Amino acid sequence: MSTETLEQPVVKKQAEPLFSKRRKRFVMDPLDDDNPVTIQVLGICSALAVTVKMEPTLIMSVAVVFVIVFSNLITSLVRNLVPGRVRIIVQLGIIATLVTVVSEILKAYNYEMYKVLGAFVGLIITNCIVMGRLEAFAMGNKPWDSVLDGFGSGFGYAWVILTVAFFRELLGSGTVFDYPILEKIGLVNIQNNGLMVDSIGAFMVLGLIIWVQRTRNGYVEH
Amino acid sequence: MQRSNTYILVFTAIMTVIIGGILSFTSQVLGPAQKKSIELDTKTQILSAVMDLGKKDDVLGIYNKSIQSMVVDIDGNEVEKDKKGNPIVAEEVNIVKNYKMKPGKREYPVYEYKDPSDTSKVAAYIFPVYGAGLWNAIYGYVALESDLNTIKGVSFGHVQETPGLGARIASKEIQDRFKGKTIFDDQGNFVSVAMLKGEKKNPSLFGPHEVDGMSGATLTGRGLNAMLKNYLGDYEAFIKKNQQHQ
Numbered sequence: 149m150s151t152e153t154l155e156q157p158v159v160k161k162q163a164e165p166l167f168s169k170r171r172k173r174f175v176m177d178p179l180d181d182d183n184p185v186t187i188q189v190l191g192i193c194s195a196l197a198v199t200v201k202m203e204p205t206l207i208m209s210v211a212v213v214f215v216i217v218f219s220n221l222i223t224s225l226v227r228n229l230v231p232g233r234v235r236i237i238v239q240l241g242i243i244a245t246l247v248t249v250v251s252e253i254l255k256a257y258n259y260e261m262y263k264v265l266g267a268f269v270g271l272i273i274t275n276c277i278v279m280g281r282l283e284a285f286a287m288g289n290k291p292w293d294s295v296l297d298g299f300g301s302g303f304g305y306a307w308v309i310l311t312v313a314f315f316r317e318l319l320g321s322g323t324v325f326d327y328p329i330l331e332k333i334g335l336v337n338i339q340n341n342g343l344m345v346d347s348i349g350a351f352m353v354l355g356l357i358i359w360v361q362r363t364r365n366g367y368v369e370h
Numbered sequence: 371m372q373r374s375n376t377y378i379l380v381f382t383a384i385m386t387v388i389i390g391g392i393l394s395f396t397s398q399v400l401g402p403a404q405k406k407s408i409e410l411d412t413k414t415q416i417l418s419a420v421m422d423l424g425k426k427d428d429v430l431g432i433y434n435k436s437i438q439s440m441v442v443d444i445d446g447n448e449v450e451k452d453k454k455g456n457p458i459v460a461e462e463v464n465i466v467k468n469y470k471m472k473p474g475k476r477e478y479p480v481y482e483y484k485d486p487s488d489t490s491k492v493a494a495y496i497f498p499v500y501g502a503g504l505w506n507a508i509y510g511y512v513a514l515e516s517d518l519n520t521i522k523g524v525s526f527g528h529v530q531e532t533p534g535l536g537a538r539i540a541s542k543e544i545q546d547r548f549k550g551k552t553i554f555d556d557q558g559n560f561v562s563v564a565m566l567k568g569e570k571k572n573p574s575l576f577g578p579h580e581v582d583g584m585s586g587a588t589l590t591g592r593g594l595n596a597m598l599k600n601y602l603g604d605y606e607a608f609i610k611k612n613q614q615h616q
Contacts, residue, residue, distance in 0.1 A: 231373040231381055238385060245389045249396050256403035259411050266529075346532075 166292070174296040178304035181365060185308040186358045190276040195309045196350040197268050202325045204264045205313035207254070211269055213302030215246045216278050220298035223286040230287070239282045240273070247272045277301055312353045320344030412461055413437075418525040419511040420483050420494050422542075436489075437496075438482045444474050446607035452477070465500045465509065473604050480608065483513065494522045495612075497605050501597025504589040506530045508539065508597060514553070518609045521563065524548045526594070536590030544584060552578045553602055560606050562599040565591040 164171070184190045191212075198208045219242045223230075230238050251269045254262040262269075272278065281301050286294040317323055319341045322330040330338050343349050361367075373381075413433040417423055439460035441449045452458050460479035468476040481496035494513045501508055510526035524545050531537040538544050551563045561579050569585035576582060583591050602609075 229381065231378045233373075234378055234382060237382070241385055241389055245392055248393055252396050252400050252404070256400040256407060259404075259407035263411075 171293060171296050174293060175300040175303070178297075178300035179307065180304075180361070183304045183308065183361070184277040184280070184301050185305055185354070186361050187367070188277075188280075190280060191305055192354075194268055194271060194275060195305075195312060195354060196347045198265060199309050199313040199316055199350050200320065200345055201264075201317050201323075202310070202313045204261060205309050207258070207261050208265060208268065209302075209306035209310060211247075211250045211254075212272055212275065212278070212305055213299065214250060215243060215272050216281060216302040216305075217295055217298035218246055219243045219278060220281055220286040220294040221291055223282045224289060224291040224294035227287050235287065236283070239279060239287075243278055243282070244273050277305055308354070308357065311357060312350055315353045316344045316349050320349060409461065415525055415527065416481050416496055416498075416511050419496050419513040419523050421523075436484045436486065438484065439479060440482075441477050441479050442605075442608045443478065444476065444604055444607060446605075446609075446611045449477060465498050466507070469500045473600075476604070478605060478608070480605075481511075492516055495609075497601065499597050499601040501593055501600065503528055503531045503539075503593040504536050504587075505532070508590070508593055510539075510597075512548075512598065512602065514609075518613050519552045519554045521548050521551045521553070528590075531590050532587070535584065535587040538584050538587065539590060539594060547573070547581045551581060555579070560603060562595070562602055564595045564599075567591070 178184055181187070185192065185195055194208065194212075199205050219239070222242050223239060226238075247270060250272070251262070254265070254269060281297060285297045289297070314324065317325075318329070320343075322328060322338060322340055330336075341349070343352075410429060414423060414429050416437065417429060417433060423429060441458045441460050441463060443449050449458060458477060460481065463477050463479045465479075468478075479498055482492045483494040483496060485491040485493040493516060495516075495518060496511050496513045499510050499512055506529035508526060508528045508531065510524060512524050513522040514520065515522045526539040526545060528537060528540055531539065548563065553560065553562050555561050563579050563581055565581045566576070566583045567588045568583050570582055573582065
C-alpha cells in the first residue's frame with residue numbers, strides 16, 4: 149500500500165486556547181489530587197529541612213518553582229534532539245545549571261538566606277519532583293504544556309511546604325515571618341513547642357496534612 | 371530514540387560548552403556583588419559582638435567609622451605582610467584556613483572598636499574565634515572591654531548544631547550570659563570562661579569565669595569552651611602586651 153492512498157484531506161486544526169480545559173488540569177491536578185509531596189510523596193527531605201521558618205521556606209519555594217518551570221521548558225524545547233541513551237544526564241545538566249544560577253544569585257543578593265538554606269538550594273538538583281517532571285512530562289510534551297506542568301508541580305510543592313512552615317514557625321517559635329503574632333494578639337504565656345523546631349515536627353504536620361487531604365478526597369491506598 | 375555514537379558525543383560536547391559558558395558568565399557577573407555581601411556579613415558579625423544591630427543600620431558606615439583592624443602573630447607582634455610579601459587585610463584573613471595550621475603559623479586578626487565619644491580611645495578589642503561544636507564548625511567574635519579582661523559581648527554562629535539545643539549559641543539569650551565575665555583570675559593568669567553543664571537560669575549562681583549552660587546541649591557547650599580557651603589563649607601574648615600599656 150502506498151502512502152498516497154492513505155493521505156487524508158488536510159483538516160486545519162483549530163489552535164488550542166492557551167488555557168484550555170486540558171491544560172488547566174496540568175496546573176490544577178498537582179495542587180490537590182496528584183500533589184507531588186502529599187500524594188506522590190516526593191521531595192520530602194527538603195520539606196523537612198527548610199520549613200522551620202516561613203522566610204527560608206518561601207525563598208526555597210520560589211527557587212523550586214523557577215527551576216522546575218525553566219528546566220521543563222528547556223527540556224521540552226530540546227526533547228527531539230536529546231539522544232535517548234544520555235537523556236538523564238542531559239536533564240541533570242539542565243537542572244544543575246539552573247540550580248547553580250539560583251544559588252549564585254542568592255549568594256550575591258540575599259547572603260543571609262544563602263547561609264540559612266545552605267546546601268538545600270544545591271540539593272534541589274536531587275529533588276525527585278524536578279527530575280520526575282522532566283522524565284515523565286517534558287520529554288514527551290510541547291513547551292507551553294510543560295511550562296504549565298512545571299507551575300503545577302512547583303506550586304503543589306510550594307503550598308505544602310509553606311503550610312508546614314506556617315505551623316512549625318507558629319507553634320515552634322510563636323512567630324510568622326519573624327513577626328511575633330501570638331504576642332501581638334495577647335497570648336503571651338504560650339510555651340514554644342521544641343518538637344516543632346525539630347524535623348520531627350515537620351513529619352507530624354506533614355502527616356496531618358496528608359490525613360486531612362486524603363480523608364477529604366476519599367483516597368484509598370491500592 | 372536511537373542515535374549514533376558520534377551524534378551522542380557531539381551533542382554532549384556542545385551541551386557541556388554551553389552549560390560551562392552560562393555558569394562562568396553567571397559567576398563573573400555576580401562575583402562583585404557576592405564579595406560585597408560576604409564583606410557585609412563579616413562586618414555585621416564583628417560589630418554585633420559590641421552592639422545590637424538593627425536590620426536597617428548602615429553596617430559599613432558604622433564599621434568604617436569605628437573599627438580599626440590589624441593582624442598579629444601568636445607572640446602578639448603586629449604583622450603587616452604575609453609570607454609572599456603582600457599586605458594583609460584583617461577582614462580578609464580566612465579563619466577556617468588558619469584554624470587548620472599550627473597556632474604558631476596562624477594570622478590573628480584584631481579589631482579595635484573606637485569609643486564613639488572619643489575616637490582616640492579603644493573601647494573594645496574584638497577577636498575572632500573558631501572551633502568545633504557537636505556536629506560541625508562553630509565560630510564567632512568575642513569583644514573584650516578596654517581592660518582586656520572583661521567580656522563586653524560575644525556573637526556566635528554555627529553551621530549545623532541541633533535546632534533548639536546547641537543552635538541556641540546563636541541566640542541573644544545565651545550570648546548575653548557572657549557579658550561581664552572575666553578571662554583572667556586575680557593573679558593575672560589566663561583561665562578563659564567556661565559554660566557549665568546544666569541550666570539554672572540564675573545568673574547569681576555563677577562565678578566570674580563561669581557561664582550558665584544550655585540544657586540538652588552539653589557537648590556544644592564543651593566545644594564552645596574549647597574554642598574560647600584555644601583562641602583567647604592564642605591572643606594571650608597580645609593581650610598581656612596591651613594590658614601593660616595602660
